[in-house]
Every structure is written in structure tokens, then in C-alpha cells.
Amino acid sequence: KYVAAGMNPMDLKRGIDKAVTALTAELKKASKATTTSKEIAQVGSISANSDETIGKIIADAMDKVGKEGVITVEDGKSLESELEVVEGMQFDRGYLSPYFINNPEKQSALLDNPFVLLYDKKVSNIRDLLPTLEQVAKAGRPLLIIAEDVEGEAL
DSSP states (O other): OTTTTTOOHHHHHHHHHHHHHHHHHHHHHHOOOOOSHHHHHHHHHHHTTSOHHHHHHHHHHHHHHOTTOOOOOOOOSSSSOOOOOOOSOOOSOOOSOGGGOOBTTTTBOOOSSOEEEEEEEEEOOGGGGHHHHHHHHHHTOOEEEEEEEEOGGGO
């Protein structure tokens, strides 16, 4: 709207950037860290439309996982709200292809004493992993790859 009225777009962007910086600083000054379980429950209750039960569950979850833990909220199948703590890691998906199944009875992929490769990117080209795959093949053990995604020829 302002650019259409003749304002310089770069001046407008600089002004927006300054406003964002100033507003962020003011919000940091006005904010107060929650340190107790009671304060966390209060914030959770307010966020859940003043539902104290939800606030207490959120505070309990924060107590159990700590400041650096991950809390995931999922739709439930019952009318009750519940807290489930999962130790370690949890994956949303299993194997990517039905060709990985080696136990048709249980529809699962069972690996005995596998190497585990944690890959923090998307695997789309098998050449990226070729040196690792050659070493695993020499060892004669299975390989479990945990990656963001696997696509194309790599699958």
C-alpha cells in the first residue's frame, strides 16, 4: 500500500526492521520467565481457555521432561486428558517400503545386530552414502538408516 503510494521500498523495509528490533526488545523487558510448576500451570491454564486440568498436565509434563525436553500434544480417543512420558526417541513412521519387511507374519523388519546410521538430511542420492554402505557390506551386518527422509534412487 505504501509502496504503491510512492514510498521507497528499501526505506519501508528498514523502518519495519527497526520496529521489529524495538518491539522485540520491549517484549523481552516486559516478559517474565516461569520458574515454578505453579507458574507453568497458570500459563498452561490460560492458554487452554482457563482449563486448570490442562494447566496441571502441562506443568507435570514440564517437570518430567525438563526445560530442554519435547512435549507433543495429540488428539485422544477418549474423553479424558492424560499424560504419557516416552523415554528416548519416538518415530512417527516405520519403514518406508514394504520391501523392507523380512517377517511377513508380524509385518515387521527385524534386524540382528545392525549398524545404525543417523543421517540429519534427506537421502536422495545413494552416492552420498556409498563409502558407508561399502564398509557395512564388508562387515556383513544389516544397516538401519534413520534419516529425515529417503527418496528417489536411494530408496
